[in-house]
Ligand code: B12
Ligand SMILES: Nc1nc2c(ncn2[C@@H]2O[C@H](COP(=O)(O)OP(=O)(O)OP(=O)(O)O)[C@@H](O)[C@H]2O)c(=O)[nH]1
């Protein structure tokens with residue numbers, strides 16, 4: 001059996017290796033994705049995002065256990081930041097999910113952002129597809145602890161849960177602009193702490209002011225993830241969102257948009273690579289750089305020229 | 313995207329000493345490794361399963377409690393059973409010199425005791441990883 005057949009047959013080793021191949025852009029990666037693609041599109045993808053330390057991993061752990069009780073299989077991709085200085089990373093989300101490690105119906109993979117700035121890594125969406133093809137019913141994506149502009153998760157997830165905690169004070173004002181607008185569901189985690197009512201009111205007020213989505217008002221749920229409180233209620237909200245997506249055609253609309261974005265991103269990547277290989281590595285290009293440097297030529301007409309050559 | 317060496321830093325057994333593991337994890341990160349840290353009190357089964365899912369090239373075990381003669385060989389054995397013999401297994405912590413030959417014979421590639429510099433650890437992994 002080749003690696004794709006093994007993934008489809010449920011081999012965890014093959015699943016792990018397929019993700020590595022894609023993440024490291026090994027030669028076989030494209031072929032793996034080509035062959036797995038027809039088997040994707042079945043999993044429901046849930047994004048979990050929010051500020052650092054909000055309880056995203058703990059919540060993912062508890063939600064997964066609830067899905068397991070329902071007999072569903074779960075894949076989890078947990079993203080942590082890569083150091084921009086060394087390129088290394090400490091991926092620590094598994095610490096909160098250790099009880100899931102030996103569950104046959106759960107597969108957890110940690111990923112470093114590797115230079116991506118949107119809260120995911122460049123290959124997270126592909127890793128989701130691999131888990132989807134491997135037959136996971138639910139795939140969670142835990143983003144890095146986000147501030148305000150790391151909103152890539154909505155490009156990959158069907159349902160996005162934004163996790164907030166009381167006591168951030170005026171921080172909610174700062175993060176409002178970005179991540180609050182991507183929420184399909186709000187979870188106020190650490191609801192055992194002071195300030196829950198205030199945070200709840202703030203979110204509701206913000207939702208009042210921000211009535212862009214008339215047909216789905218993001219519900220606000222309270223959880224104490226560390227104690228497993230409010231998890232069933234949160235899951236009910238997820239299920240309601242799923243049925244809303246299906247009834248309203250939003251699901252197919254979102255997925256069409258995603259497919260389009262993915263195709264454009266792939267094109268962008270391939271065209272970029274082609275250009276790098278065919279133009280920028282030539283000796284002629286070095287000469288052009290020097291000419292621009294000396295102000296004999298300007299970068300704009302140089303680029304226009306190069307592009308004309310490539311597209312000929 | 314170039315390949316990153318992925319390392320699982322794990323604390324088997326009931327040992328609660330985690331400073332060494334954290335020092336090693338941070339040093340490896342600063343040397344450009346992707347380090348998966350799973351926290352305290354992991355069973356050998358959990359460690360090997362996490363290593364499989366994360367597809368790491370290295371399992372780095374830290375143990376200061378004295379249970380290394382039991383736990384380290386068990387982890388090596390589980391790796392063998394799961395067809396993961398290509399994974400480099402290293403250990404460290406409070407381990408008597410007299411125990412080290414036995415651990416190496418069992419399949420632990422190298423053992424690092426207190427006072428080892430992190431650069432020695434990094435160098436060993438970089439030269440021996442498959
Ligand atoms: C600090 C310390 C504690 C702290 C731990 C804090 C923490 N969160 O880690 C506290 C006070 C909590 C503690 C408690 C106990 N401790 Co204590 N503790 C120590 C002490 C003094 C230093 C350990 C340390 O942190 N060193 C600093 C780190 C950076 O060094 P390191 O871990 O050795 O790591 C280096 C190398 O070993 C190596 N390395 C380590 N791990 C790894 C992993 C890999 C993969 C690699 C490549 C390298 C590597 O690289 C590191 C850098 O050089 C040691 C004595 C000693 N000098 O080692 C005793 C010691 C480890 N403790 C000991 C004991 C007995 C205990 C207790 C049982 C005491 C008690 N009766 O309550 C408890 C048990 C705690 C528990 N739950 O397990 C004994 C263990 C005896 C044994 N193995 O036979 C020791 C050796 C003291 C002694 N001489 O008796 N302890
Ligand atoms: N008091 C309280 N603590 C919680 C709750 N949920 C999680 N925690 C604790 O908060 C800390 C951070 O939890 P994580 O789940 O690691 O948070 P995270 O958002 O995944 O963190 P990063 O991935 O580092 O951004 C841990 O110590 C948890 O035990 C909660 O509901 N109440």
Ligand SMILES: [Mg+2]
Nearest residue numbers: 056057093142
């Ligand atoms: Mg986390």
